Amino acid sequence: MTGVYKLTFGEPESITPTKYKEISKIELSDATKFNIGSINFKKTLRGCRLEIPLEFDEEVYGFGLQLNGFNHKGSKKMMRPNADPVSNSGDSHAPVPFYCTNKYYGIYVDTARYAEFYCGYGKNKNRPAVPNNTVITNAEELYKKTGYTEKTVMVIDIPVAKGVDIYIFEGESITDVVAKYNMFSGGGCMPPLWGLGVSYRCNAKYTDNQVIKMADYFRERKMPCDIIGLEPGWQSSSYSCSYVWDNERYPNYKELIRYLRNSNFNINLWEHAFVNSISPLYQKLHDFSGTYEVWKGITTDFAGETARDIFSEYHKNKFVDEGITGFKLDECDGSDFTGGWSFPNCDEFPSGVDGEQMHSLFGILYQKTILKALGNQRTFSEVRNSGAFAAPYPFVLYSDLYDHKVFIRGLATAGFSGLLWVPELRRAKNKKDLLRRLQTVVFSPRVIINAWNTEEAPWIKLGAGDEVRELLELRMSLVPYVYSAFYRYHKHGVPPIRALVSDYSDDENTYNIDDEYMFGDSMLVAPMTVDEDKRMVYLPGDAWYDFWTDKKYERGWHEVQTDNIPVYIKKDSVIPLAEPMQYISKDTVFQITLKCYGDKGKTVLVEDDGETHATRYKEIEIDFNGFREETQRYELKRIQCCV
């Protein structure tokens, strides 16, 4: 693989993310433009330390899903998995020891330790005396950027390890660098077509009959819905889990599965990996679990193949074979900010992994285990922790945090590290809040409405049913376009959603924009929250067209006032829009309108079985004149041009 270079310092640990990577054998470059002689390595009492130079005008992105930070230059980031980190400390549902800069490279540090990255610290201890008696009387300003106008260093503090491998990725833009990292990870995931539709997670206390009622509601009201999710109540014990249907709430679960599948719903089941003593898995996993209890359950040692096999075999037999096609893997992150419910960092697992390493690997290994249970069946599922080399896993991240601005930032940051983030809709404080949030959700990797703690769908009391249906139909129109974006992720590693700086790494206007993002290759999305009636939108590159009005905009900053979500189409693009449908099945044929913007343009639609890993992908080239290939999946209805 060109543009991927490996360097080894000291004696690396044996348990690191590369050990569990989806593809292991990749040929690497034998040269790099990066000045590797400028990197310092040192063993310390605490572990080891790297120093890598940063230019004064070098900006730093990445480190996984970062909900409270975007451009990390000048700040410290700790790679520690945590639920609901409320501050910009690096702690994250999915921290990744990988960063990339506007100097067209990225560095991955291969460690499962809670490495700390000090992104641009000064080492000049021989400064000239320059008088400056300015006084600042504002705490925020005091503690912000350090304002270096010279070279600094990226200091990387790796606990415990006496050495480490690093990988340098080089490319033409941050997107290109990240694509290489994703291909090195095994390529982006390819969700099933139905995974791009609408997911609705039912109240945790619902019974089988209430779930059926909810499913009927969608079909009767002709509201799109592809996936019904069940929250903890489906199990006979949760916190910790039994992985057994509850007799009281789900006496007829087989009937429920049959009914939902026949009504073209996929079913997703909530769980976590802490096994309750009433579970059939408790005795089987007893010897393959950590030292300490979590919610009085045992922690599955996913780092060992035996535990993975026991867990996945059970899930295959009990759930996948019965018709379940997705899972929501909860609480596999950490708990420094949420009461300390998870296993200690000093925990010990039979596989030889300790608690710190396990926290860094837990989400990835859990996903791996569940994928094995699913076999040939593709899924688009949820997970609350992920980490390095996550791109191949068809899981989206979510959070108990709920600030809408924070959720939008997650969309902009997740793509730097091979992650997918969903700003799910839960309760809303009013109708406007609900619609603003749902607008963002529609332009995200997955549409999840999570009503786990509301008695009925969150739009009912707010009287927003019609507007919600309209937004969900918009999403269904976008499914072919999004599917193509995922195909590019799968085949070339290009993240389907990216911050502007990722594509426009030369344009310094983009360096701190954390509330706009590319949605696929041709759409720029700039969501708004309940508190906004207007906002500034930056359009990089050349010209753009307003998705709603077809009005043309030049590059630059524009003030936008709208109740709708600002979406722009890049000049010289063609967007395939489908007639909205209720759900997607194996036989779905999309009725396509090609929307053409500018003078020319082409793209690709993908045809496959939409459901299994065994499928063959056929690329359908399309341009301003229509389809260039035969296809059964898509039917061209009309072409609309906009100049």
Place this chain on the structure above:
Amino acid sequence: MTGVYKLTFGEPESITPTKYKEISKIELSDATKFNIGSINFKKTLRGCRLEIPLEFDEEVYGFGLQLNGFNHKGSKKMMRPNADPVSNSGDSHAPVPFYCTNKYYGIYVDTARYAEFYCGYGKNKNRPAVPNNTVITNAEELYKKTGYTEKTVMVIDIPVAKGVDIYIFEGESITDVVAKYNMFSGGGCMPPLWGLGVSYRCNAKYTDNQVIKMADYFRERKMPCDIIGLEPGWQSSSYSCSYVWDNERYPNYKELIRYLRNSNFNINLWEHAFVNSISPLYQKLHDFSGTYEVWKGITTDFAGETARDIFSEYHKNKFVDEGITGFKLDECDGSDFTGGWSFPNCDEFPSGVDGEQMHSLFGILYQKTILKALGNQRTFSEVRNSGAFAAPYPFVLYSDLYDHKVFIRGLATAGFSGLLWVPELRRAKNKKDLLRRLQTVVFSPRVIINAWNTEEAPWIKLGAGDEVRELLELRMSLVPYVYSAFYRYHKHGVPPIRALVSDYSDDENTYNIDDEYMFGDSMLVAPMTVDEDKRMVYLPGDAWYDFWTDKKYERGWHEVQTDNIPVYIKKDSVIPLAEPMQYISKDTVFQITLKCYGDKGKTVLVEDDGETHATRYKEIEIDFNGFREETQRYELKRIQCCV
């Protein structure tokens, strides 16, 4: 010292807090009631681990200043110094690896590492299967207590170290246990009398003339004030510091000092320990500083005696000898939650201490250095980081956080670990907020009004001058009482401010009360915030008297509605109240009213020079009949009884 027992596991590190403790030689007990055989120790890859049993009904307190947590049972706490930690993670301005429980013991773990304490985790991996299909639909409830009804373990994870010393303290109550810990630390600090008066910190941009105008304001309006504090603007460079008076704002600083001292003000100067290149200290400390810059300055290596000597000698000559009697030591904590401005954990200092250890020791060593500069002059100063064995240091902790409830909790938690916390008054959103906050400040170790970023005193625009004067006068009345409380801290280690559970460790009603506290031995304070017009107050033990109305209350919960701050006097107490004064000088004579509650009671007043370490303390016993000793400092005016 009886009731203090030491145990060594493995090979402890050489750099730990005991190395820098104020008194080194203390004879320890050679026996303990604690079942030391029940403690497990293990070396791990990460460092080492201790397991100490906890009873199911054992509650856990301490770990230093904890602003977001109180009873730590069932949760995780990390001992990492940090500015403004917004969540209940253990991170603190002053974390201390010392906890105590309602089972009448405390354990101090001698480490400068960021140890993690898992306060009651389960290890039972052979649970019987007990069906329970309850479903919780509330995130807060999900993640709260684990509800063990059996023994659990306190798991202590100590990074890096291959061994550790622990000290077990035993006593009759938590207060007794903590007092032993404080005496082991070297005894509580004894502030100067003037330190118990009012401190006013001026706007950071003030000039010498503006400071004089502010000082005159206090004397003209007859508002009590003992200390004038100067914020960064006094220096020719701040962030990082020059430690040199600024020519522009303070051309006549010597005149300013003379004027303020003659008007009976003490002067306190803001600084931090990051040395700017224009400072005379820069070259001197160059070889005695850390590897990385902080705010383009160097970090003083306080762990080495040379750096301490250079720093303290400079402060003695330039400031103490010129009449400065106090310092505010800012930003010596850490910066995981505030942008990462501080030195890295992997920093290296010439003394051999690394960044992690230095963060744990920095505040204590900084205080030690400043105390040395002050020589025989007593002080009551401010510091933003402290740690283990802090009791002897006459410094109070403060924070940029500002939630009033959080500030009240700080008063309840600081006393578990030999720390003093000040809920300083800054801006207020309205008059009620200002007065509610000031009420709490009056019943705290020090009265600090910090106007660093307000143009004028924060009460002016709110028209609250009269009410503020009244509250400050109340504080001045309490000075002899508070001075006695500090004397007990100094001589016997008993913290002047304590959570109710500390004195009433048997009463389970007190186990989670984080918004009431003992103020000295006879007063119970239950502050209220701007959002409250009434509150519930729990009164433990026997009967109490309302401080304002003299009404008698029995033990138990009471609803209180008042604009004032609820304060109660313990039955059978005598409280010495002084006529309020503008300031306290060497010759101040307190005009005392003895307020007697109940049937009998006695206490002690302290007479000394009020200013130096060289003084002799004379105890003046007082009871319902008046003074039992001769004294020049106090004059008995009247005795008031209340039955």
